[in-house]
Amino acid sequence: MTEEIWIVDDDRGVRFVLAEALRDAGLAVREFDAVAGVRAALREARPALLLTDVRMPGEDGLGLLGELQAQGIGPVIVMSAYTDVATAAAAYRFGAVDYLAKPFDLDQAVAAVQRALASVAAPTLAAGHALAPNHALLGESAPMREVFRLIGRVAASDLNVLITGETGTGKELVARALHEESARRDRPFVALNTAAIPSELLESELFGHEAGAFTGATRRVAGRFEQAEGGTLFLDEIGDMPLALQTRLLRVLAGGEFYRVGGRELIRCNVRIVAATHQDLATRVAAGLFRADLMHRLDVVRIELPPLRTRRSDIPLLARYFLAATAQELKLPPKRFSKAALKLVAQRDYPGNVRELENLCRRLAVIAPGSEILPGDLGNNADTARGGEWTDALREWAVQALADGEADIHARAREALDQTLLNVALQANDGHRQNAAQALGVGRNTLTRKLGASRTRKS
Numbered sequence: 001m002t003e004e005i006w007i008v009d010d011d012r013g014v015r016f017v018l019a020e021a022l023r024d025a026g027l028a029v030r031e032f033d034a035v036a037g038v039r040a041a042l043r044e045a046r047p048a049l050l051l052t053d054v055r056m057p058g059e060d061g062l063g064l065l066g067e068l069q070a071q072g073i074g075p076v077i078v079m080s081a082y083t084d085v086a087t088a089a090a091a092y093r094f095g096a097v098d099y100l101a102k103p104f105d106l107d108q109a110v111a112a113v114q115r116a117l118a119s120v121a122a123p124t125l126a127a128g129h130a131l132a133p134n135h136a137l138l139g140e141s142a143p144m145r146e147v148f149r150l151i152g153r154v155a156a157s158d159l160n161v162l163i164t165g166e167t168g169t170g171k172e173l174v175a176r177a178l179h180e181e182s183a184r185r186d187r188p189f190v191a192l193n194t195a196a197i198p199s200e201l202l203e204s205e206l207f208g209h210e211a212g213a214f215t216g217a218t219r220r221v222a223g224r225f226e227q228a229e230g231g232t233l234f235l236d237e238i239g240d241m242p243l244a245l246q247t248r249l250l251r252v253l254a255g256g257e258f259y260r261v262g263g264r265e266l267i268r269c270n271v272r273i274v275a276a277t278h279q280d281l282a283t284r285v286a287a288g289l290f291r292a293d294l295m296h297r298l299d300v301v302r303i304e305l306p307p308l309r310t311r312r313s314d315i316p317l318l319a320r321y322f323l324a325a326t327a328q329e330l331k332l333p334p335k336r337f338s339k340a341a342l343k344l345v346a347q348r349d350y351p352g353n354v355r356e357l358e359n360l361c362r363r364l365a366v367i368a369p370g371s372e373i374l375p376g377d378l379g380n381n382a383d384t385a386r387g388g389e390w391t392d393a394l395r396e397w398a399v400q401a402l403a404d405g406e407a408d409i410h411a412r413a414r415e416a417l418d419q420t421l422l423n424v425a426l427q428a429n430d431g432h433r434q435n436a437a438q439a440l441g442v443g444r445n446t447l448t449r450k451l452g453a454s455r456t457r458k459s
Helices: 012-024 035-041 061-071 085-093 106-118 142-154 171-180 199-207 243-255 281-286 292-298 312-329 339-347 353-367 375-384 390-403 409-428 433-440 444-458
Strands: 004-008 028-032 049-053 076-080 098-101 161-164 189-193 232-236 257-259 266-268 272-277 301-304
Touching: 004 012, 004 035, 012 028, 012 106, 028 035, 035 049, 035 061, 049 061, 049 106, 061 076, 061 085, 076 085, 076 106, 085 098, 085 142, 098 106, 098 142, 142 171, 142 301, 142 433, 161 171, 171 189, 171 232, 171 272, 199 243, 243 257, 243 292, 281 292, 312 339, 312 353, 339 375, 353 375, 390 409, 409 433, 433 444
Parallel strands: 004 028, 004 049, 049 076, 076 098, 161 272, 161 301, 189 232, 232 272
Antiparallel strands: 257 266
């Protein structure tokens, strides 16, 4: 008898489409709508692989995952519509071999199942840890779901991580999430912005110094490596580090030991390095401004944070969060965005990314006069909304098309919308279809199908 793939999800629609996709791939599937049914079935059989939702009425999927781990049953893939760092990290800690954020592309889900079946002996992570507190990282867009998935998979390891992204995208928040979801969570998290420290002082900041090492050094001072012992050291803007210090840092990463400035005592350290930069390190290497060997030491795992303009659907969620958090922090009366004001906020450009949006919301929490933030409270910047009301132009076109008795209006509008979005996304991602699909929040197959259909109609 062919071994079965078990799916447990209280959403009948999810079970149906996933089961059909797996059956089309030649796999036998058994469906369950609750954990209790799985537990009863386990008395008589075991699955080749189990896919489980996280939050369901009654018992949740993480509890089932822990039980299966204890019994040596697996592999298990976790599915969840709750795309946050804690859920993804908990899934991996409890032993999941993969994590699918809903809504997921069916082809990707089938591929994940096939990978898991092909490597049943894949290592699992220790179970039994409680969920970490909620993180300040927020987002429901496809790019952020991928960020959460990467954090969840990488956090429990001791691999060095390089976080890239534009200024203001939240690189330190990712570093803190990696620390808080790791086994080092009870040890220090130490952050240092290497671009904010004068180059002549940066060596002492990193490695500490002995008394008398330089003018003004009246006592021994521990550096950031010693302060972070057993924990995580976050080096922000690593691309700006002077070359001489890059050499010293490389030696620490290679040997796990260093000397204080002016010292003779060799100090061993156990620190996980998470680095971040808004610059292209490969370009700086080519220009002779960054060591290639150091880049490779730091760039073991890369997490790329998307700019806010590519995850515009997250802006209302972030704006409401920042507004409420500011009111709580400053003990101000709570405020809320009117529908029109929130629409304008979501349409604005944010060159400073999430940090700029947060500053806007903090300002509004303080200076907006009423309990409801109105468009006028946004000031002159309200005029910078992207593209104006594009739906007004669509409405005018539809009115004229109907008046002219044109046919297939809906199909033509949908085709024009799809083609415009696809072309813009492909251009923004240098023709890379997978990246363009992720930016739009659709599957690569969906994008390819729409492009093919468009070319067929044109020909």
